[in-house]
Amino acid sequence: KRFYKVLAIETSCDDTCVAIIDRYSLKEPPKLLANFKDTLDSKDQGGIIPTKAHLHHQSRVGPLVDKALNEANSRTGIDLVCVTRGPGMPGSLSGGLDFAKGLAVAWNKPLIGVHHMLGHLLLSRMNSNGEEPEFPFINLLVSGGHTLVVLSKSVSSHEILCETIDIAIGDSLDKCAREIGMKGNMLAKSMETFINADLVHSKSDSVEMKLPNPLRNQNGRMNVQAFSFAPFITAVRKSMTKQLEDYSVMELRSIAYQIQEALFNHLISKIKLTLHFNHDKLRDAKHFVCSGGVGANRRLREKLEDELSDAFTSFHYPEPSLCTDNAVMIGWAGIEIYEKLRLTTELDINP
Numbered sequence: 001k002r003f004y005k006v007l008a009i010e011t012s013c014d015d016t017c018v019a020i021i022d023r024y025s026l027k028e029p030p031k032l033l034a035n036f037k038d039t040l041d042s043k044d045q046g047g048i049i050p051t052k053a054h055l056h057h058q059s060r061v062g063p064l065v066d067k068a069l070n071e072a073n074s075r076t077g078i079d080l081v082c083v084t085r086g087p088g089m090p091g092s093l094s095g096g097l098d099f100a101k102g103l104a105v106a107w108n109k110p111l112i113g114v115h116h117m118l119g120h121l122l123l124s125r126m127n128s129n130g131e132e133p134e135f136p137f138i139n140l141l142v143s144g145g146h147t148l149v150v151l152s153k154s155v156s157s158h159e160i161l162c163e164t165i166d167i168a169i170g171d172s173l174d175k176c177a178r179e180i181g182m183k184g185n186m187l188a189k190s191m192e193t194f195i196n197a198d199l200v201h202s203k204s205d206s207v208e209m210k211l212p213n214p215l216r217n218q219n220g221r222m223n224v225q226a227f228s229f230a231p232f233i234t235a236v237r238k239s240m241t242k243q244l245e246d247y248s249v250m251e252l253r254s255i256a257y258q259i260q261e262a263l264f265n266h267l268i269s270k271i272k273l274t275l276h277f278n279h280d281k282l283r284d285a286k287h288f289v290c291s292g293g294v295g296a297n298r299r300l301r302e303k304l305e306d307e308l309s310d311a312f313t314s315f316h317y318p319e320p321s322l323c324t325d326n327a328v329m330i331g332w333a334g335i336e337i338y339e340k341l342r343l344t345t346e347l348d349i350n351p
């Protein structure tokens with residue numbers, strides 16, 4: 001079908017997400033008819049409990065799809081069902097996947113299982129009005145589960161150039177934030193808000209943190225093409241010499257600022273190294289895309305553009321609310337797979 005409507009579902013982690021996209025023209029950005037998210041409340045827990053997430057998706061996906069179909073006035077007329085197939089927690093994924101398969105069968109429409117990271121990676125191509133990143137381009141994917149520098153050559157060809165040897169940057173930021181007393185989830189986001197609440201970092205309030213730039217050799221040289229974000233958590237713990245209650249808000253703000261800077265500096269020094277080591281391969285990649293939850297961070301965007309402007313002619317990001325997990329990116333990646341690769345997914349797939 002030339003023009004069609006897409007229902008997309010994303011349930012890889014703790015957000016139940018549903019979107020409906022109208023592909024009313026092949027030349028213009030598609031219209032977003034509905035975009036909903038229902039997040040599991042984990043405030044009182046240390047993190048996300050997989051069994052609770054599973055039950056959350058199972059109970060929320062039905063009502064949310066119902067609401068989206070009403071909002072989009074599309075109770076009939078969906079032509080394609082897209083859903084996150086992985087990676088993610090199997091229980092969470094099956095909450096969306098099983099429901100999507102059921103809809104595809106009931107409506108007799110094709111199903112497309114989408115890789116979650118492909119969603120983050122392709123979304124910047126959706127809404128740019130002729131200024132979208134063109135292949136080949138460089139992708140920085142920074143989320144709670146991934147830290148990847150990817151060379152994207154086409155919708156189906158992606159080469160990972162640099163990744164983390166331990167935990168992802170978002171995970172590390174969240175855990176460092178917990179070390180300085182913050183509670184809930186998406187703590188890196190709360191930390192950004194906390195830092196920006198007062199732009200004055202006066203000297204008297206600054207606590208000097210000893211934070212590393214990991215993966216250097218004995219001479220301090222940066223020659224390993226990989227990220228490492230676990231050492232920051234221990235370093236934060238070791239640098240905090242007083243009881244948490246004894247720090248003033250201004251001191252904590254200064255600490256939060258230094259944590260964020262240190263992790264972003266590590267990220268950028270390793271990106272630069274990756275660009276250097278892959279110079280020939282990257283000759284034609286002039287567009288830089290940054291996505292994933294951490295990609296919503298304003299300071300990160302500023303630093304990337306300051307530090308990498310020599311290597312790239314343009315920088316692209318999804319709007320901040322679409323950097324974190326959402327169903328729009330799954331729908332858009334599904335559209336690219338459907339139109340460019342002419343692929344659909346069998347009904348017998350597992351998460």
Ligand code: KG4
Nearest residue numbers: 143144145170186188189293294297324325
């Ligand atoms: O992409 P995402 O929503 O989920 C995963 O696929 O992991 O990313 C979530 C991560 C969390 O670590 C969250 O704290 C972080 O992205 N994050 C941010 C911001 N918003 C979300 N980190 C820094 N600055 C933000 N504004």
Ligand code: ZN
Nearest residue numbers: 143293324325
């Ligand atoms: Zn994600």
